[in-house]
Amino acid sequence: MPTGRKPLVLISGSTEKRGVEFDDLSLSLSHNYPRAIQAGGGLPWVAPCLPDKSFVAESVARCDGVLLTGGDDVEPKIYRKNLPDELAKTVHAADPDRDLFELMLVDEVFRQRKPLLAICRGHQVLNVALGGTLIVDIAAEVPNALNHSRTDKKDKIVHETKIEAGSLLAETTGTTTLGVNSSHHQAVEKVAKPLRITAVSIDGIVEGLELRTADRHILPFLLAVQFHPERLFARHNEHLKIFKTFVAACTPDLGEKL
Numbered sequence: 001m002p003t004g005r006k007p008l009v010l011i012s013g014s015t016e017k018r019g020v021e022f023d024d025l026s027l028s029l030s031h032n033y034p035r036a037i038q039a040g041g042g043l044p045w046v047a048p049c050l051p052d053k054s055f056v057a058e059s060v061a062r063c064d065g066v067l068l069t070g071g072d073d074v075e076p077k078i079y080r081k082n083l084p085d086e087l088a089k090t091v092h093a094a095d096p097d098r099d100l101f102e103l104m105l106v107d108e109v110f111r112q113r114k115p116l117l118a119i120c121r122g123h124q125v126l127n128v129a130l131g132g133t134l135i136v137d138i139a140a141e142v143p144n145a146l147n148h149s150r151t152d153k154k155d156k157i158v159h160e161t162k163i164e165a166g167s168l169l170a171e172t173t174g175t176t177t178l179g180v181n182s183s184h185h186q187a188v189e190k191v192a193k194p195l196r197i198t199a200v201s202i203d204g205i206v207e208g209l210e211l212r213t214a215d216r217h218i219l220p221f222l223l224a225v226q227f228h229p230e231r232l233f234a235r236h237n238e239h240l241k242i243f244k245t246f247v248a249a250c251t252p253d254l255g256e257k258l
Helices: 032-039 053-062 096-112 121-129 168-173 237-250
Strands: 008-012 014-016 026-028 043-047 065-068 116-119 159-163 177-180 195-201 206-211 222-225
Touching: 008 032, 008 053, 008 096, 008 237, 014 096, 032 043, 032 237, 053 096, 065 096, 065 121, 065 237, 096 121, 116 121, 116 237, 121 206, 121 222, 159 168, 159 206, 168 195, 168 206, 168 222, 168 237, 222 237
Parallel strands: 008 043, 008 065, 065 116, 116 222
Antiparallel strands: 014 026, 159 177, 159 195, 195 206, 206 222
16 A cells, blocks of 8 residues: 555635526636646645635645636735726626635745645735735736737647746746746736746736745745646646646655655
8 A cells, every 4th residue: 555645735716606506606617727736746625715714724734735726807906996997897806705715825825834836816816915916907007018818829828938047937847938828917016025026928927926035945835827837737848847846845744644
């Protein structure tokens, strides 16, 4: 019998207002996320959006790492005051419980010092949770920006991202130029402490965040990306490496395996 166990990775779920059972409010998430964690060697656990402090604390305590996923926009009131009406119209309304649940998750991840991988919305939630802000709509607020909302090619490479040499993302993927997909209309604006930018697109949009070098000891692993590696890992090894490296960081100590 094997003596070890696969790392249990908590994956933040999304919500669907009318699910398949009696049209109830339901837990909803693309299977690409758990498939990517499984491919990386982990055991995926999709968690419901229950913004209860004791539930969040116990959930983080029981898992070996946390994956924050993509989805709807973060409520702008959390990070910006006096949003103009025209800009407010661009926002895709999210479930307030999901916003609160994921903000609590970030707080607990830092308190309990668990590995964290954040993707797309998760990348943005992480920045907001730590005091940063977001560009509400790239097309409206960033002149001459690329079209980052390429949902028509969500599973394909659409532009390149420049990665800082020596960064965790560069070490993980083995490159400083990474082809990525792009299906977002918001982006990181003011970067929160203790984060730093380690990847950008040609138009300056933040594509990767990590802990500042002096703060890397705070967590065993933290990587946030604006793109969707869970949609590319099956065909692009650089993206699979993101999940393998994250899951490796989540692997329980030998003492826990015995």
